[in-house]
Amino acid sequence: LCHTHPAMKVVILAEVQRFVLRPNVGERAQYYATIFMNQLVLTRKESAIAQTLLLIYLSLFGARAKESIQSRMLSALLSGIHRAVPFCEAPGDLLTRQLSSLFRCAHAASFSTTVQALMVLSHAASFDETSVHRFYSAVYEAMLHTEMPSSSKLALFLNVVYKAMKADTHPGRVRAFAKRLLQVCAHATPALTCAILLLLSEVRRSSAPPQAMSGS
Structure with a gap:
Protein backbone atom coordinates (compact mmCIF):
# COMPACT_ATOMS: atom_id res chain seq x y z
CA LEU A 1 0.00 0.00 0.00
CA CYS A 2 2.78 2.46 0.93
CA HIS A 3 4.63 1.58 -2.26
CA THR A 4 1.59 1.98 -4.49
CA HIS A 5 0.26 5.06 -2.69
CA PRO A 6 3.21 6.93 -1.12
CA ALA A 7 0.90 9.66 0.18
CA MET A 8 -0.57 7.09 2.58
CA LYS A 9 2.71 6.81 4.49
CA VAL A 10 1.82 9.70 6.77
CA VAL A 11 -1.60 8.27 7.61
CA ILE A 12 -0.34 4.73 8.17
CA LEU A 13 2.64 5.89 10.21
CA ALA A 14 0.38 7.96 12.46
CA GLU A 15 -1.71 4.86 13.20
CA VAL A 16 1.39 2.76 13.84
CA GLN A 17 2.70 5.45 16.19
CA ARG A 18 -0.55 5.48 18.16
CA PHE A 19 -0.47 1.70 18.39
CA VAL A 20 3.13 1.07 19.45
CA LEU A 21 3.24 3.87 22.02
CA ARG A 22 0.09 2.76 23.82
CA PRO A 23 0.56 1.48 27.37
CA ASN A 24 0.79 -2.27 27.86
CA VAL A 25 1.62 -3.09 24.24
CA GLY A 26 3.77 -6.23 24.21
CA GLU A 27 7.32 -6.23 22.93
CA ARG A 28 6.44 -8.77 20.25
CA ALA A 29 3.84 -6.41 18.77
CA GLN A 30 6.28 -3.51 18.98
CA TYR A 31 8.94 -5.63 17.31
CA TYR A 32 6.80 -6.44 14.27
CA ALA A 33 5.67 -2.81 14.06
CA THR A 34 9.34 -1.78 14.08
CA ILE A 35 10.12 -4.26 11.32
CA PHE A 36 7.29 -2.76 9.28
CA MET A 37 8.58 0.78 9.81
CA ASN A 38 12.07 -0.33 8.80
CA GLN A 39 10.68 -1.39 5.43
CA LEU A 40 9.33 2.06 4.57
CA VAL A 41 11.24 3.58 1.67
CA LEU A 42 12.38 7.11 2.48
CA THR A 43 13.37 9.96 0.19
CA ARG A 44 14.98 13.35 0.79
CA LYS A 45 11.57 14.97 0.34
CA GLU A 46 10.13 13.02 3.27
CA SER A 47 12.12 14.49 6.14
CA ALA A 48 8.96 14.88 8.24
CA ILE A 49 8.24 11.15 7.93
CA ALA A 50 11.85 10.33 8.79
CA GLN A 51 11.64 12.62 11.83
CA THR A 52 8.47 10.85 12.99
CA LEU A 53 10.12 7.47 12.52
CA LEU A 54 13.13 8.60 14.54
CA LEU A 55 10.85 9.87 17.30
CA ILE A 56 9.03 6.52 17.45
CA TYR A 57 12.24 4.49 17.41
CA LEU A 58 13.84 6.56 20.16
CA SER A 59 10.66 6.55 22.25
CA LEU A 60 10.60 2.76 22.12
CA PHE A 61 14.33 2.59 22.69
CA GLY A 62 14.16 4.90 25.69
CA ALA A 63 11.29 2.99 27.26
CA ARG A 64 12.84 -0.42 26.63
CA ALA A 65 16.38 0.61 27.57
CA LYS A 66 15.28 0.72 31.20
CA GLU A 67 14.31 -2.93 30.94
CA SER A 68 15.94 -5.97 29.40
CA ILE A 69 15.51 -5.53 25.66
CA GLN A 70 15.50 -8.69 23.58
CA SER A 71 18.38 -8.69 21.13
CA ARG A 72 16.16 -8.81 18.05
CA MET A 73 14.12 -5.82 19.24
CA LEU A 74 17.24 -3.84 20.05
CA SER A 75 18.73 -4.73 16.69
CA ALA A 76 15.58 -3.62 14.86
CA LEU A 77 15.44 -0.31 16.72
CA LEU A 78 19.11 0.52 16.19
CA SER A 79 18.81 -0.38 12.52
CA GLY A 80 15.78 1.87 12.17
CA ILE A 81 17.46 4.78 13.94
CA HIS A 82 20.55 4.52 11.77
CA ARG A 83 18.41 4.37 8.65
CA ALA A 84 16.18 7.33 9.53
CA VAL A 85 18.80 9.84 10.70
CA PRO A 86 20.24 10.78 7.27
CA PHE A 87 16.76 11.78 6.06
CA CYS A 88 15.94 13.96 9.09
CA GLU A 89 16.39 17.71 9.10
CA ALA A 90 17.10 18.04 12.83
CA PRO A 91 17.85 14.70 14.51
CA GLY A 92 20.42 16.08 16.94
CA ASP A 93 18.18 16.85 19.92
CA LEU A 94 16.42 13.49 19.75
CA LEU A 95 19.68 11.54 19.51
CA THR A 96 21.53 13.35 22.27
CA ARG A 97 18.74 12.59 24.75
CA GLN A 98 19.53 8.89 24.45
CA LEU A 99 23.33 9.10 24.41
CA SER A 100 23.83 7.30 27.72
CA SER A 101 21.68 4.35 26.65
CA LEU A 102 23.34 4.22 23.23
CA PHE A 103 26.80 4.11 24.79
CA ARG A 104 25.68 1.27 27.05
CA CYS A 105 24.70 -0.65 23.92
CA ALA A 106 28.10 0.12 22.41
CA HIS A 107 29.69 -1.82 25.28
CA ALA A 108 27.30 -4.75 24.99
CA ALA A 109 28.40 -8.37 25.13
CA SER A 110 27.08 -8.93 21.62
CA PHE A 111 29.37 -7.59 18.90
CA SER A 112 26.42 -7.17 16.53
CA THR A 113 24.72 -4.87 19.03
CA THR A 114 27.97 -3.00 19.56
CA VAL A 115 28.37 -2.35 15.84
CA GLN A 116 24.81 -1.15 15.38
CA ALA A 117 25.13 1.15 18.38
CA LEU A 118 28.40 2.57 17.03
CA MET A 119 26.75 3.24 13.68
CA VAL A 120 24.10 5.31 15.44
CA LEU A 121 26.66 7.00 17.68
CA SER A 122 28.67 8.03 14.64
CA HIS A 123 25.67 10.21 13.76
CA ALA A 124 25.09 11.38 17.33
CA ALA A 125 28.72 12.43 17.84
CA SER A 126 28.40 14.92 15.01
CA VAL A 139 35.30 2.12 18.68
CA TYR A 140 38.84 1.56 19.96
CA GLU A 141 37.62 -0.88 22.59
CA ALA A 142 35.45 -2.78 20.09
CA MET A 143 38.49 -3.60 17.94
CA LEU A 144 39.48 -6.28 20.45
CA HIS A 145 36.00 -7.76 20.83
CA THR A 146 36.27 -11.53 20.82
CA GLU A 147 33.38 -11.92 18.37
CA MET A 148 34.76 -9.48 15.80
CA PRO A 149 36.71 -11.86 13.51
CA SER A 150 33.74 -14.17 12.92
CA SER A 151 30.90 -11.66 13.11
CA SER A 152 28.49 -11.08 10.24
CA LYS A 153 28.76 -7.38 11.08
CA LEU A 154 32.52 -7.25 10.48
CA ALA A 155 32.28 -5.30 7.21
CA LEU A 156 29.97 -2.76 8.84
CA PHE A 157 32.36 -2.37 11.75
CA LEU A 158 35.37 -1.82 9.51
CA ASN A 159 33.35 0.81 7.67
CA VAL A 160 32.67 2.57 10.99
CA VAL A 161 36.38 2.41 11.82
CA TYR A 162 37.37 3.73 8.40
CA LYS A 163 34.99 6.68 8.55
CA ALA A 164 36.00 7.47 12.13
CA MET A 165 39.71 7.47 11.30
CA LYS A 166 39.19 9.45 8.12
CA ALA A 167 37.21 12.13 9.94
CA ASP A 168 39.51 12.32 12.96
CA THR A 169 41.50 15.53 13.28
CA HIS A 170 43.80 14.18 16.01
CA PRO A 171 46.86 12.47 14.44
CA GLY A 172 47.78 10.81 17.72
CA ARG A 173 44.43 9.06 17.94
CA VAL A 174 44.64 7.99 14.30
CA ARG A 175 48.03 6.42 15.00
CA ALA A 176 46.63 4.67 18.08
CA PHE A 177 43.82 3.23 15.97
CA ALA A 178 46.33 2.08 13.35
CA LYS A 179 48.48 0.36 15.98
CA ARG A 180 45.46 -1.39 17.49
CA ALA A 191 41.02 -12.21 4.82
CA LEU A 192 40.64 -9.91 7.83
CA THR A 193 44.32 -8.98 7.71
CA CYS A 194 43.99 -7.96 4.06
CA ALA A 195 40.87 -5.94 4.85
CA ILE A 196 42.61 -4.09 7.68
CA LEU A 197 45.71 -3.36 5.61
CA LEU A 198 43.53 -2.04 2.79
CA LEU A 199 41.63 0.12 5.29
CA LEU A 200 44.87 1.57 6.66
CA SER A 201 46.21 2.28 3.19
CA GLU A 202 43.01 4.13 2.29
CA VAL A 203 43.12 6.15 5.51
CA ARG A 204 46.75 7.05 4.92
CA ARG A 205 46.04 8.09 1.36
CA SER A 206 43.17 10.35 2.38
CA SER A 207 44.77 11.75 5.54
CA ALA A 208 46.17 15.26 5.58
CA PRO A 209 49.02 15.63 6.10
CA PRO A 210 50.24 12.24 4.81
CA GLN A 211 52.42 11.84 7.92
CA ALA A 212 49.38 11.65 10.21
CA MET A 213 49.59 7.89 10.65
CA SER A 214 53.33 7.47 10.55
CA GLY A 215 54.09 10.26 12.98
CA SER A 216 57.05 11.32 10.87
Whole structure:
Protein backbone atom coordinates (compact mmCIF):
# COMPACT_ATOMS: atom_id res chain seq x y z
CA LEU A 1 0.00 0.00 0.00
CA CYS A 2 2.78 2.46 0.93
CA HIS A 3 4.63 1.58 -2.26
CA THR A 4 1.59 1.98 -4.49
CA HIS A 5 0.26 5.06 -2.69
CA PRO A 6 3.21 6.93 -1.12
CA ALA A 7 0.90 9.66 0.18
CA MET A 8 -0.57 7.09 2.58
CA LYS A 9 2.71 6.81 4.49
CA VAL A 10 1.82 9.70 6.77
CA VAL A 11 -1.60 8.27 7.61
CA ILE A 12 -0.34 4.73 8.17
CA LEU A 13 2.64 5.89 10.21
CA ALA A 14 0.38 7.96 12.46
CA GLU A 15 -1.71 4.86 13.20
CA VAL A 16 1.39 2.76 13.84
CA GLN A 17 2.70 5.45 16.19
CA ARG A 18 -0.55 5.48 18.16
CA PHE A 19 -0.47 1.70 18.39
CA VAL A 20 3.13 1.07 19.45
CA LEU A 21 3.24 3.87 22.02
CA ARG A 22 0.09 2.76 23.82
CA PRO A 23 0.56 1.48 27.37
CA ASN A 24 0.79 -2.27 27.86
CA VAL A 25 1.62 -3.09 24.24
CA GLY A 26 3.77 -6.23 24.21
CA GLU A 27 7.32 -6.23 22.93
CA ARG A 28 6.44 -8.77 20.25
CA ALA A 29 3.84 -6.41 18.77
CA GLN A 30 6.28 -3.51 18.98
CA TYR A 31 8.94 -5.63 17.31
CA TYR A 32 6.80 -6.44 14.27
CA ALA A 33 5.67 -2.81 14.06
CA THR A 34 9.34 -1.78 14.08
CA ILE A 35 10.12 -4.26 11.32
CA PHE A 36 7.29 -2.76 9.28
CA MET A 37 8.58 0.78 9.81
CA ASN A 38 12.07 -0.33 8.80
CA GLN A 39 10.68 -1.39 5.43
CA LEU A 40 9.33 2.06 4.57
CA VAL A 41 11.24 3.58 1.67
CA LEU A 42 12.38 7.11 2.48
CA THR A 43 13.37 9.96 0.19
CA ARG A 44 14.98 13.35 0.79
CA LYS A 45 11.57 14.97 0.34
CA GLU A 46 10.13 13.02 3.27
CA SER A 47 12.12 14.49 6.14
CA ALA A 48 8.96 14.88 8.24
CA ILE A 49 8.24 11.15 7.93
CA ALA A 50 11.85 10.33 8.79
CA GLN A 51 11.64 12.62 11.83
CA THR A 52 8.47 10.85 12.99
CA LEU A 53 10.12 7.47 12.52
CA LEU A 54 13.13 8.60 14.54
CA LEU A 55 10.85 9.87 17.30
CA ILE A 56 9.03 6.52 17.45
CA TYR A 57 12.24 4.49 17.41
CA LEU A 58 13.84 6.56 20.16
CA SER A 59 10.66 6.55 22.25
CA LEU A 60 10.60 2.76 22.12
CA PHE A 61 14.33 2.59 22.69
CA GLY A 62 14.16 4.90 25.69
CA ALA A 63 11.29 2.99 27.26
CA ARG A 64 12.84 -0.42 26.63
CA ALA A 65 16.38 0.61 27.57
CA LYS A 66 15.28 0.72 31.20
CA GLU A 67 14.31 -2.93 30.94
CA SER A 68 15.94 -5.97 29.40
CA ILE A 69 15.51 -5.53 25.66
CA GLN A 70 15.50 -8.69 23.58
CA SER A 71 18.38 -8.69 21.13
CA ARG A 72 16.16 -8.81 18.05
CA MET A 73 14.12 -5.82 19.24
CA LEU A 74 17.24 -3.84 20.05
CA SER A 75 18.73 -4.73 16.69
CA ALA A 76 15.58 -3.62 14.86
CA LEU A 77 15.44 -0.31 16.72
CA LEU A 78 19.11 0.52 16.19
CA SER A 79 18.81 -0.38 12.52
CA GLY A 80 15.78 1.87 12.17
CA ILE A 81 17.46 4.78 13.94
CA HIS A 82 20.55 4.52 11.77
CA ARG A 83 18.41 4.37 8.65
CA ALA A 84 16.18 7.33 9.53
CA VAL A 85 18.80 9.84 10.70
CA PRO A 86 20.24 10.78 7.27
CA PHE A 87 16.76 11.78 6.06
CA CYS A 88 15.94 13.96 9.09
CA GLU A 89 16.39 17.71 9.10
CA ALA A 90 17.10 18.04 12.83
CA PRO A 91 17.85 14.70 14.51
CA GLY A 92 20.42 16.08 16.94
CA ASP A 93 18.18 16.85 19.92
CA LEU A 94 16.42 13.49 19.75
CA LEU A 95 19.68 11.54 19.51
CA THR A 96 21.53 13.35 22.27
CA ARG A 97 18.74 12.59 24.75
CA GLN A 98 19.53 8.89 24.45
CA LEU A 99 23.33 9.10 24.41
CA SER A 100 23.83 7.30 27.72
CA SER A 101 21.68 4.35 26.65
CA LEU A 102 23.34 4.22 23.23
CA PHE A 103 26.80 4.11 24.79
CA ARG A 104 25.68 1.27 27.05
CA CYS A 105 24.70 -0.65 23.92
CA ALA A 106 28.10 0.12 22.41
CA HIS A 107 29.69 -1.82 25.28
CA ALA A 108 27.30 -4.75 24.99
CA ALA A 109 28.40 -8.37 25.13
CA SER A 110 27.08 -8.93 21.62
CA PHE A 111 29.37 -7.59 18.90
CA SER A 112 26.42 -7.17 16.53
CA THR A 113 24.72 -4.87 19.03
CA THR A 114 27.97 -3.00 19.56
CA VAL A 115 28.37 -2.35 15.84
CA GLN A 116 24.81 -1.15 15.38
CA ALA A 117 25.13 1.15 18.38
CA LEU A 118 28.40 2.57 17.03
CA MET A 119 26.75 3.24 13.68
CA VAL A 120 24.10 5.31 15.44
CA LEU A 121 26.66 7.00 17.68
CA SER A 122 28.67 8.03 14.64
CA HIS A 123 25.67 10.21 13.76
CA ALA A 124 25.09 11.38 17.33
CA ALA A 125 28.72 12.43 17.84
CA SER A 126 28.40 14.92 15.01
CA PHE A 127 25.68 16.73 16.98
CA ASP A 128 27.34 16.61 20.40
CA GLU A 129 31.02 17.52 20.63
CA THR A 130 31.28 16.27 24.20
CA SER A 131 30.53 12.71 23.07
CA VAL A 132 33.18 12.54 20.35
CA HIS A 133 35.91 11.22 22.65
CA ARG A 134 33.54 8.62 24.12
CA PHE A 135 32.63 7.50 20.61
CA TYR A 136 36.26 7.02 19.59
CA SER A 137 36.98 5.21 22.86
CA ALA A 138 34.07 2.84 22.22
CA VAL A 139 35.30 2.12 18.68
CA TYR A 140 38.84 1.56 19.96
CA GLU A 141 37.62 -0.88 22.59
CA ALA A 142 35.45 -2.78 20.09
CA MET A 143 38.49 -3.60 17.94
CA LEU A 144 39.48 -6.28 20.45
CA HIS A 145 36.00 -7.76 20.83
CA THR A 146 36.27 -11.53 20.82
CA GLU A 147 33.38 -11.92 18.37
CA MET A 148 34.76 -9.48 15.80
CA PRO A 149 36.71 -11.86 13.51
CA SER A 150 33.74 -14.17 12.92
CA SER A 151 30.90 -11.66 13.11
CA SER A 152 28.49 -11.08 10.24
CA LYS A 153 28.76 -7.38 11.08
CA LEU A 154 32.52 -7.25 10.48
CA ALA A 155 32.28 -5.30 7.21
CA LEU A 156 29.97 -2.76 8.84
CA PHE A 157 32.36 -2.37 11.75
CA LEU A 158 35.37 -1.82 9.51
CA ASN A 159 33.35 0.81 7.67
CA VAL A 160 32.67 2.57 10.99
CA VAL A 161 36.38 2.41 11.82
CA TYR A 162 37.37 3.73 8.40
CA LYS A 163 34.99 6.68 8.55
CA ALA A 164 36.00 7.47 12.13
CA MET A 165 39.71 7.47 11.30
CA LYS A 166 39.19 9.45 8.12
CA ALA A 167 37.21 12.13 9.94
CA ASP A 168 39.51 12.32 12.96
CA THR A 169 41.50 15.53 13.28
CA HIS A 170 43.80 14.18 16.01
CA PRO A 171 46.86 12.47 14.44
CA GLY A 172 47.78 10.81 17.72
CA ARG A 173 44.43 9.06 17.94
CA VAL A 174 44.64 7.99 14.30
CA ARG A 175 48.03 6.42 15.00
CA ALA A 176 46.63 4.67 18.08
CA PHE A 177 43.82 3.23 15.97
CA ALA A 178 46.33 2.08 13.35
CA LYS A 179 48.48 0.36 15.98
CA ARG A 180 45.46 -1.39 17.49
CA LEU A 181 44.38 -2.63 14.05
CA LEU A 182 47.87 -3.95 13.35
CA GLN A 183 47.73 -5.79 16.67
CA VAL A 184 44.51 -7.41 15.50
CA CYS A 185 46.26 -8.49 12.29
CA ALA A 186 48.74 -10.53 14.31
CA HIS A 187 45.98 -12.98 15.25
CA ALA A 188 43.52 -12.46 12.40
CA THR A 189 42.59 -14.58 9.41
CA PRO A 190 44.27 -13.73 6.08
CA ALA A 191 41.02 -12.21 4.82
CA LEU A 192 40.64 -9.91 7.83
CA THR A 193 44.32 -8.98 7.71
CA CYS A 194 43.99 -7.96 4.06
CA ALA A 195 40.87 -5.94 4.85
CA ILE A 196 42.61 -4.09 7.68
CA LEU A 197 45.71 -3.36 5.61
CA LEU A 198 43.53 -2.04 2.79
CA LEU A 199 41.63 0.12 5.29
CA LEU A 200 44.87 1.57 6.66
CA SER A 201 46.21 2.28 3.19
CA GLU A 202 43.01 4.13 2.29
CA VAL A 203 43.12 6.15 5.51
CA ARG A 204 46.75 7.05 4.92
CA ARG A 205 46.04 8.09 1.36
CA SER A 206 43.17 10.35 2.38
CA SER A 207 44.77 11.75 5.54
CA ALA A 208 46.17 15.26 5.58
CA PRO A 209 49.02 15.63 6.10
CA PRO A 210 50.24 12.24 4.81
CA GLN A 211 52.42 11.84 7.92
CA ALA A 212 49.38 11.65 10.21
CA MET A 213 49.59 7.89 10.65
CA SER A 214 53.33 7.47 10.55
CA GLY A 215 54.09 10.26 12.98
CA SER A 216 57.05 11.32 10.87
